[in-house]
Amino acid sequence: MTQTQRILVTGATGTVGRQVVAELLARGHAVRALTRDAARAALPAGVEVVQGDLAEPDSLIPALEGVTGLHLITFGGPYFAPLETGPRILELARAAVRRVTVLHGGGPSLLEDAVRADDDVDWTVLMPVEFMANCLGWADGIVASGEVREPFISRLSAMVHEGDIGAVAAVALTEEGHGGQEYVITGPELLTVGDKVATIAAARDREIALVELSEEQAIVQWRAAGHPEDVIGFLIQAYGNTPEVGRTVVDTVEKVTGYPARTFAQWAAEHADAFTAAAPAATA
Numbered sequence: 001m002t003q004t005q006r007i008l009v010t011g012a013t014g015t016v017g018r019q020v021v022a023e024l025l026a027r028g029h030a031v032r033a034l035t036r037d038a039a040r041a042a043l044p045a046g047v048e049v050v051q052g053d054l055a056e057p058d059s060l061i062p063a064l065e066g067v068t069g070l071h072l073i074t075f076g077g078p079y080f081a082p083l084e085t086g087p088r089i090l091e092l093a094r095a096a097v098r099r100v101t102v103l104h105g106g107g108p109s110l111l112e113d114a115v116r117a118d119d120d121v122d123w124t125v126l127m128p129v130e131f132m133a134n135c136l137g138w139a140d141g142i143v144a145s146g147e148v149r150e151p152f153i154s155r156l157s158a159m160v161h162e163g164d165i166g167a168v169a170a171v172a173l174t175e176e177g178h179g180g181q182e183y184v185i186t187g188p189e190l191l192t193v194g195d196k197v198a199t200i201a202a203a204r205d206r207e208i209a210l211v212e213l214s215e216e217q218a219i220v221q222w223r224a225a226g227h228p229e230d231v232i233g234f235l236i237q238a239y240g241n242t243p244e245v246g247r248t249v250v251d252t253v254e255k256v257t258g259y260p261a262r263t264f265a266q267w268a269a270e271h272a273d274a275f276t277a278a279a280p281a282a283t284a
């Protein structure tokens with residue numbers, strides 16, 4: 001039986017952080033979750049919620065007491081601005097914990113660089129490709145008009161279930177053999193935008209129209225949604241010229257966890273309600 005450990009999860013209310021918390025709990029470990037707003041965390045019962053901010057590293061000092069592992073994110077704010085406090089965060093972590101996982105943020109990171117250069121902790125860098133959860137961005141359009149409007153609809157993605165990212169993190173934080181590793185994490189299949197839309201339609205048992213946008217139309221749509229220009233530039237590059245790593249299936253999930261990666265059909269079934277309009281109220 002695996003010995004119970006106490007793990008501090010930063011970014012615990014985010015898409016991946018919640019899954020790290022859930023997977024650690026499922027494996028019988030104690031979880032301390034760091035959040036900037038403890039009152040709004042809405043984390044499962046049994047999680048010790050503590051307030052702190054990675055932009056203010058010394059706020060982590062109390063949270064690090066008595067933990068054996070630490071899950072880190074490298075970014076903050078609504079548009080994933082890189083943290084500038086990485087060296088101090090790692091200094092504190094090095095004195096407190098044995099294992100560290102870092103969720104790669106997709107760009108340069110002082111924190112990730114500091115972790116990779118450290119020989120005093122067993123670090124693992126998690127490098128997931130596109131999240132299945134990104135498709136929740138289609139929910140409003142599907143519910144309102146029964147359609148998805150996207151550019152580059154033939155692009156391929158090896159998108160990953162966020163629960164599998166959490167599972168890989170949980171193993172790396174609590175078991176031997178993962179120190180110094182960089183894990184690319186994907187799902188089990190390659191999907192086009194059309195494949196994703198068809199799978200969501202099957203899960204909600206209702207057709208969805210796919211409308212292909214030109215690059216120019218997509219830019220207009222993203223600007224209307226409030227995306228800043230640097231984010232729009234990233235989307236054009238990532239979707240219009242998806243790098244090989246984002247369209248290549250690897251078996252990291254099964255190798256690390258012992259279980260096959262979850263399919264997009266599983267994800268869509270779990271989230272079918274998000275894509276389905278509420279039934280009209282009954283009338284007398």
